[in-house]
Amino acid sequence: MYCVVGEFDRMPETRDRLPREDDVMASYSNRRRIISGGNRNSEVPILVDEVEDQAARTPFRWRGASMVATPASIVVTRQRGDIGSPRFVRSPNFGRSSPLAIGRENMSPVVGSGRGLRGRGSILLPAWYPRKPLRDITAVMKAIERRRARQEEGEGLETESPELQDQIVHDPSVSTSPLPIAGIRRCPPTVGKVPKILLNITNQSEGGSTCLTPQKKLLNNIEAVERVVMEELYKLKRTPSAKKAERQKRVRTLINRSSKRLPPSPLALPIIGHLHLLAPIPHQALAKLSKRYGPLIRLSLGSVPCIVASSPEVCKELLKTRESSFLDRPQTAATDYLTYGSQDFSFAPYGTYWKFMKIVCMSQLLSGQMLDLLQPVRSHEIKQLIRSLARKDGKSVDIGRELIMMSNNVISRMIMSERCSEDEDEAGAVRKLVQETAELTGKFNLSDYIWFCRNLDLQGFWKRLKEVRDRFDEMMERIIEEHQTARRKSKENVEESEIVKDLLHILLDIAEEGISEVKLTRENIKAFILDLFVAGTDTSAITVEWALAELINHPNILQKAVQEIDSFVGKERLVQESDIPSLPYLQAIVKETLRLHPTGPMSVRESTEDCTIAGYDIPARTRLFVNIWAINRDPIHWEDALEFKPERFLSKDLDVRGQHYHFLPFGTGRRGCPGTTLALQVVQTTLASLIQCFEFKVEGGKSSVDMEEGAGITLPRAYPLKCIPVSRLSSILSM
Numbered sequence: 001m002y003c004v005v006g007e008f009d010r011m012p013e014t015r016d017r018l019p020r021e022d023d024v025m026a027s028y029s030n031r032r033r034i035i036s037g038g039n040r041n042s043e044v045p046i047l048v049d050e051v052e053d054q055a056a057r058t059p060f061r062w063r064g065a066s067m068v069a070t071p072a073s074i075v076v077t078r079q080r081g082d083i084g085s086p087r088f089v090r091s092p093n094f095g096r097s098s099p100l101a102i103g104r105e106n107m108s109p110v111v112g113s114g115r116g117l118r119g120r121g122s123i124l125l126p127a128w129y130p131r132k133p134l135r136d137i138t139a140v141m142k143a144i145e146r147r148r149a150r151q152e153e154g155e156g157l158e159t160e161s162p163e164l165q166d167q168i169v170h171d172p173s174v175s176t177s178p179l180p181i182a183g184i185r186r187c188p189p190t191v192g193k194v195p196k197i198l199l200n201i202t203n204q205s206e207g208g209s210t211c212l213t214p215q216k217k218l219l220n221n222i223e224a225v226e227r228v229v230m231e232e233l234y235k236l237k238r239t240p241s242a243k244k245a246e247r248q249k250r251v252r253t254l255i256n257r258s259s260k261r262l263p264p265s266p267l268a269l270p271i272i273g274h275l276h277l278l279a280p281i282p283h284q285a286l287a288k289l290s291k292r293y294g295p296l297i298r299l300s301l302g303s304v305p306c307i308v309a310s311s312p313e314v315c316k317e318l319l320k321t322r323e324s325s326f327l328d329r330p331q332t333a334a335t336d337y338l339t340y341g342s343q344d345f346s347f348a349p350y351g352t353y354w355k356f357m358k359i360v361c362m363s364q365l366l367s368g369q370m371l372d373l374l375q376p377v378r379s380h381e382i383k384q385l386i387r388s389l390a391r392k393d394g395k396s397v398d399i400g401r402e403l404i405m406m407s408n409n410v411i412s413r414m415i416m417s418e419r420c421s422e423d424e425d426e427a428g429a430v431r432k433l434v435q436e437t438a439e440l441t442g443k444f445n446l447s448d449y450i451w452f453c454r455n456l457d458l459q460g461f462w463k464r465l466k467e468v469r470d471r472f473d474e475m476m477e478r479i480i481e482e483h484q485t486a487r488r489k490s491k492e493n494v495e496e497s498e499i500v501k502d503l504l505h506i507l508l509d510i511a512e513e514g515i516s517e518v519k520l521t522r523e524n525i526k527a528f529i530l531d532l533f534v535a536g537t538d539t540s541a542i543t544v545e546w547a548l549a550e551l552i553n554h555p556n557i558l559q560k561a562v563q564e565i566d567s568f569v570g571k572e573r574l575v576q577e578s579d580i581p582s583l584p585y586l587q588a589i590v591k592e593t594l595r596l597h598p599t600g601p602m603s604v605r606e607s608t609e610d611c612t613i614a615g616y617d618i619p620a621r622t623r624l625f626v627n628i629w630a631i632n633r634d635p636i637h638w639e640d641a642l643e644f645k646p647e648r649f650l651s652k653d654l655d656v657r658g659q660h661y662h663f664l665p666f667g668t669g670r671r672g673c674p675g676t677t678l679a680l681q682v683v684q685t686t687l688a689s690l691i692q693c694f695e696f697k698v699e700g701g702k703s704s705v706d707m708e709e710g711a712g713i714t715l716p717r718a719y720p721l722k723c724i725p726v727s728r729l730s731s732i733l734s735m
């Protein structure tokens with residue numbers, strides 16, 4: 001919209017103008033609004049001058065061309081801290097005497113003559129006055145003067161004489177409106193009104209200040225002309241044909257809108273959309289919303305369009321039938337920064353690089369053969385855990401902390417042949433690093449969703465991200481250096497024993513050989529290792545923690561499980577991974593834990609193309625949240641859905657690997673969890689070892705533990721599981 005802001009408060013008093021209010025700008029635009037009948041759309045365009053320029057202005061500066069702007073030269077934008085109130089700012093062309101702008105003031109950009117104002121130093125009117133209408137009215141005024149002369153000669157003239165009308169209407173140099181002309185030409189009624197307006201003008205002028213020159217009289221009456229023309233324009237809009245056109249336009253808009261069938265959506269707030277509905281724990285809040293709005297809902301998280309799937313049927317359609325449309329993951333500020341600009345595997349877009357890394361993952365690190373080779377590593381770390389708890393016999397222990405240390409060591413040794421907890425300080429540092437990374441990647445960061453927060457660090461996110469990545473980078477650089485030194489030595493001295501290849505060696509081989517279709521960079525390697533730490537440590541440890549908590553709260557189930565182990569393994573040796581296939585009840589307990597407490601509660605994807613799901617149109621680049629937590633608790637598919645009942649898995653052969661869409665603890669399809677086998681091995685064997693070796697008493701003599709969920713990407717417990725391990729089989733523990 002055009003706007004005018006000038007130095008009105010500093011106008012010369014000598015101006016022979018009608019008295020004005022102090023805030024002329026305000027009164028001017030106010031008046032225009034009144035004229036247009038309060039109808040915003042029919043407001044007279046007003047030009048904006050920049051407030052910042054005020055210091056440079058002189059009171060009498062008629063800015064002429066520099067005050068005008070074409071619509072294209074004004075952009076409505078928002079600036080930092082300018083919530084909800086758009087500001088007009090200068091576009092690169094604004095204020096320059098652009099050939100487009102000059103001479104087109106108050107004219108339709110289409111019909112402008114293009115004549116410049118340069119060199120018109122003698123313009124009497126202030127810059128904010130509409131120019132084109134003045135030219136029009138000057139011509140009109142000449143006609144009035146002629147008519148008055150004739151009247152004085154006694155000829156007399158009818159007010160609406162055809163002669164005057166002709167003179168005004170057919171004079172090509174005369175336009176009859178102060179507004180963009182195009183519309184007026186198509187609307188003859190305004191033309192007929194002009195003589196009446198002119199008569200009013202002359203009468204008013206005569207009554208007021210007879211000593212004024214015709215030009216000055218016009219200045220005083222220009223507002224009257226404008227008011228009447230605006231009234232006429234407003235009436236024009238109410239003609240049957242205008243109304244019909246308006247109706248047709250509305251129907252077209254409605255048809256366009258309704259041609260897209262979008263999933264139901266709760267009422268959104270301005271700017272934040274539905275972000276406020278995700279508190280306090282997103283998967284729980286979304287499950288509640290889906291109960292009200294259905295299994296597929298649409299949300300706007302700030303400016304990001306999202307859908308949430310909460311039923312097995314919709315999930316199947318999304319991740320099986322239309323899998324190819326949902327193979328990407330969305331990028332967030334945190335994942336992008338922590339993974340050296342999305343150079344990792346978990347957040348990499350589905351493409352050549354991701355496929356290559358998936359092969360590396362499945363054929364090297366997580367292949368059956370590799371997992372068998374690394375079985376002693378897992379077994380050793382589980383024994384270390386049992387020994388550590390045995391040392392704390394009878395004392396209160398934070399079980400979660402012990403479990404995270406164990407799973408960190410397993411992953412760390414598999415990836416880079418190094419234990420994280422060799423010294424207590426480093427173990428704590430790595431644990432903290434992994435937890436912080438999981439927290440930062442799982443949190444809803446406002447700058448990802450609200451555009452004007454993009455460069456603001458309202459939640460102190462960036463500072464923490466930088467800190468975490470710096471620490472991780474330092475650790476990884478040290479470990480990579482050590483590996484490279486070992487590799488150099490082994491190459492130089494062939495006699496020296498062959499180094500045992502961990503995942504880092506395999507990745508360095510690929511990077512150095514450079515024979516693969518994908519060239520691995522140092523950043524790729526570091527980001528991939530971070531992925532495996534974050535995806536593979538907390539998830540397994542927290543699953544064991546939830547399982548133990550459930551067993552403490554269900555002593556009869558615990559007793560059955562212990563009996564099963566005792567009867568198959570006996571009391572003389574520690575349970576092994578190889579025993580697990582013979583412990584179906586233990587397996588059922590782990591599955592039931594993963595059903596109620598999936599440590600990946602939501603699978604997050606992004607659509608790569610437009611598609612139709614459950615009859616709704618889903619545009620490309622829509623973020624998808626599959627609420628695994630809600631699906632695993634769907635009462636239609638699960639009897640006593642909220643009860644911890646491992647028996648349900650004994651009667652049914654339900655697999656965890658994404659074949660059954662009402663039970664998806666590891667996701668499904670091509671982007672399903674590649675660590676499922678490893679996770680099951682670690683979780684089942686660790687839980688079996690714990691309940692074989694210890695009884696767990698709850699702190700403070702209580703009979704049950706709290707089961708509240710905390711916030712975080714890996715479904716942590718709200719309160720750490722603190723209990724007192726009491727040794728059960730001293731013969732095993734003394735080994």
Ligand code: HEM
Binds near residue numbers: 411531665673
């Ligand atoms: C109980 C333990 C675990 C659970 C509950 C779990 C769950 C999940 C879930 C739900 C996903 C998303 C799947 C999807 O979008 O469909 C996922 C992805 C992933 N998980 Fe796991 N996971 C666990 C353990 C592991 C382990 C031990 C590793 C590896 C060491 C691992 C590595 C990954 C990776 C790399 C991805 C991303 C895959 C991709 O984007 O292509 N996870 N996990």
